[in-house]
Amino acid sequence: MNSLLPAAAFFLAAQTLAAQTAVFRSDVKLVEVYATVFDSGGRAVSGLGREQFEIRDDGVSQPIRVFETTDKSLSCALLLDTTGSMREAMPQLRNAARLFIDALRPGDSVGVYSFTNRLIELSEMTSDRSSSHRSLARLRAGGRTALFDAVSQLALTMERLPGKKAIVVLTDGGDNASILNRQSAAARARKAGVPVFAVAEGDALHDDAAAGLLHILSETTGGHLYKAKHSSDIEKIFGAIALDLQNGYLLAFQPPLDPRPDFWHEINIQVKNTPKRLKVRARTGYSLE
Numbered sequence: 001m002n003s004l005l006p007a008a009a010f011f012l013a014a015q016t017l018a019a020q021t022a023v024f025r026s027d028v029k030l031v032e033v034y035a036t037v038f039d040s041g042g043r044a045v046s047g048l049g050r051e052q053f054e055i056r057d058d059g060v061s062q063p064i065r066v067f068e069t070t071d072k073s074l075s076c077a078l079l080l081d082t083t084g085s086m087r088e089a090m091p092q093l094r095n096a097a098r099l100f101i102d103a104l105r106p107g108d109s110v111g112v113y114s115f116t117n118r119l120i121e122l123s124e125m126t127s128d129r130s131s132s133h134r135s136l137a138r139l140r141a142g143g144r145t146a147l148f149d150a151v152s153q154l155a156l157t158m159e160r161l162p163g164k165k166a167i168v169v170l171t172d173g174g175d176n177a178s179i180l181n182r183q184s185a186a187a188r189a190r191k192a193g194v195p196v197f198a199v200a201e202g203d204a205l206h207d208d209a210a211a212g213l214l215h216i217l218s219e220t221t222g223g224h225l226y227k228a229k230h231s232s233d234i235e236k237i238f239g240a241i242a243l244d245l246q247n248g249y250l251l252a253f254q255p256p257l258d259p260r261p262d263f264w265h266e267i268n269i270q271v272k273n274t275p276k277r278l279k280v281r282a283r284t285g286y287s288l289e
Helices: 001-028 090-103 127-137 145-160 182-192 208-222 231-245
Strands: 032-040 052-058 060-062 067-068 073-080 107-113 119-126 164-171 196-201 223-228 248-253 265-271 279-282
Touching: 032 052, 032 164, 032 196, 032 265, 052 248, 060 182, 067 231, 073 090, 073 119, 073 145, 090 107, 090 127, 107 127, 107 145, 119 127, 119 145, 145 164, 145 182, 164 208, 164 231, 182 208, 196 208, 196 231, 208 223, 223 231, 265 279
Parallel strands: 073 107, 073 164, 164 196, 196 223
Antiparallel strands: 032 248, 032 279, 052 060, 052 265, 067 248, 107 119
């Protein structure tokens, strides 16, 4: 009987170690990657499975720990420029925003925000469309533009939400009131990893700092930059974004241990085991800091 004690002790030790390992892994933050897949004709592809995606972190393939398909609901933050330069376009902006909200799926949630020299929450994240519509009536144009601060602050807020999420931002002017500069704002939002779909119009198309920020954010987070040459284009662009959001996948993986928390890791997402050549739009990297 005594000969069984070492085996029993070993089994107990193994159980304890496994439990400690499980606890440790549950505390590790996963890296979330939002991906949209397109065919050669630029059409979004839905219906793909976990086994068809591959994530490479600095060239090394990583197991996918979380996978949500295109039919899963999402949380979307609608961030609208309501500075003084938007006064004449405000009626069109309200109407376009209303149509955008209605174009989201019933299970999707939307939060409405505006910004001048500060970020303003007009409606919390909700699937109640009437509440979101009422918040649009409170849009008022006036004040200076703190685009960098608003995008950065909202990205950090959205990062804490579970599941699929995105930010849709519209601005018509250059930043003239932010505490953060373009580089700092881009770094913070890029680290949060929430896809940013940006709509630039008016002076934002020509202001190097604003246009540069929107381009960096959209390209590195897996979103997209749209350019509205006229205010009348906003409605059509918002419709395209709503359709785009319905075709996003969420993938997450456990990052490898790295003693350098500020090191930037390159991410590459590929779709395999399909007869067609597919293109993936997703965030391009992350840091653990």
